[in-house]
Amino acid sequence: MLELSLHILDIAENSTRAGAKTVWIDIVEDQEKDRLTIEIRDDGEGMDQETLRKALDPFFTSKKVRRVGLGLPMLAEAAGRTGGRFEIKSTVGAGTQVRVEFRHSHIDRQPLGDIPGTFMALIAGNPQVNFEYRHRKGSGIFVLDTAEIRKELDGVPINHTDVLHFLRNMIREGLEEIGVTNH
Amino acid sequence: MAKIKIEDLKKIKEKIQAETSLRAGDRRVKVTVHMGTCGIASGARGVLDALMAEIAESGAKDIAVTTSGCMGLCSREPLVTVEVLDQDPIKYEYMNPNKMRQVFKRHILQGEIQTPFVLAKGAEIVK
Numbered sequence: 001m002l003e004l005s006l007h008i009l010d011i012a013e014n015s016t017r018a019g020a021k022t023v024w025i026d027i028v029e030d031q032e033k034d035r036l037t038i039e040i041r042d043d044g045e046g047m048d049q050e051t052l053r054k055a056l057d058p059f060f061t062s063k064k065v066r067r068v069g070l071g072l073p074m075l076a077e078a079a080g081r082t083g084g085r086f087e088i089k090s091t092v093g094a095g096t097q098v099r100v101e102f103r104h105s106h107i108d109r110q111p112l113g114d115i116p117g118t119f120m121a122l123i124a125g126n127p128q129v130n131f132e133y134r135h136r137k138g139s140g141i142f143v144l145d146t147a148e149i150r151k152e153l154d155g156v157p158i159n160h161t162d163v164l165h166f167l168r169n170m171i172r173e174g175l176e177e178i179g180v181t182n183h
Numbered sequence: 184m185a186k187i188k189i190e191d192l193k194k195i196k197e198k199i200q201a202e203t204s205l206r207a208g209d210r211r212v213k214v215t216v217h218m219g220t221c222g223i224a225s226g227a228r229g230v231l232d233a234l235m236a237e238i239a240e241s242g243a244k245d246i247a248v249t250t251s252g253c254m255g256l257c258s259r260e261p262l263v264t265v266e267v268l269d270q271d272p273i274k275y276e277y278m279n280p281n282k283m284r285q286v287f288k289r290h291i292l293q294g295e296i297q298t299p300f301v302l303a304k305g306a307e308i309v310k
Contacts, residue, residue: 001224010223017252065255071220114228120235121228125218125250152192156199161238161248166195168235170187 001074003113004038004102010071011040011098012122012131018044018096022130022147023122027112029104029137029180036104041097047090055088075100082106111183116171119144120164127159133171140178144171202244210268211245212291217262219253226279227261233280234263237287246291259302265290276302 001007008025015023020042028037047055054060056076061069076086079100090096102109115135122131123146130147149167150158157163216222216231231250238246256262259276265286266272273296275286282300289295 006223006228009218009228010220013218013223013252063253065253066257069220070224074220074224114232117228117232121216121218121231121250124231124235124248149192152189153196156196156203159247159249160199161235161246162195162199163192164235164248165239166187166192173187 005113005118009118015042016126020044036102043095046092081108116168142174215264218250221257222260225260233283274302
């Protein structure tokens, strides 16, 4: 993975596959503490302790079509490379929470990349799931709640291509406003 | 550029509602971009992006776009499945934005399957 936004897409896809109704995605850029934190939380089926223990093993997966599961190990590795931290918590029947910290200025920290594109892909493939995205940078905050958007749409599918284009531009603009760049 | 507002979403909603009421069977093509870890790592999001841009540019209204997980052929990602109504699905392998644009123009709009990029015909069984 070359961008943090690709990791986010990948991990949030795990959440939707776990049957989540809502996926919360929080990004905090704290340049004073030189820290970038990403938290992805869901209300999906969760994992038991045994599964959770194996989640970071690249040769473990819950899927049947292949024998490796690289999503979480790669994210943990990416955080580790910058002197950051990786944390995962899960409760059966309640959901899973993944939290990663990066050193913001570290040369090996991947760029954020195309966040609007990540949300477009998530919404296109999972129109039934609510995504609640919060991005804080300094004193600025951008919030996207697809449940609200859906209410506004009044029955028009949220994954309609025109709506997806609207959302893409809305996120891009909102992030620009609080000074979030692709880096 | 003027700031995007929620009122703009209302306009889009009304436009879509007006369009939908004008036609009966609306979805002619369904395109699936496989978005597992393997797909994402090899560029599936960029492929989806190119597809969305092509749809917007062409003004086509009868195409649905979705994503799916990994189907076990990670080495051939990014994979894209094109299902034209009443036809067998076609799976394209090793996709990139350029190939996606070609498949959109030639296959999705003109019905001409792009055989050099085809992996298989038919649907996979997802477990």
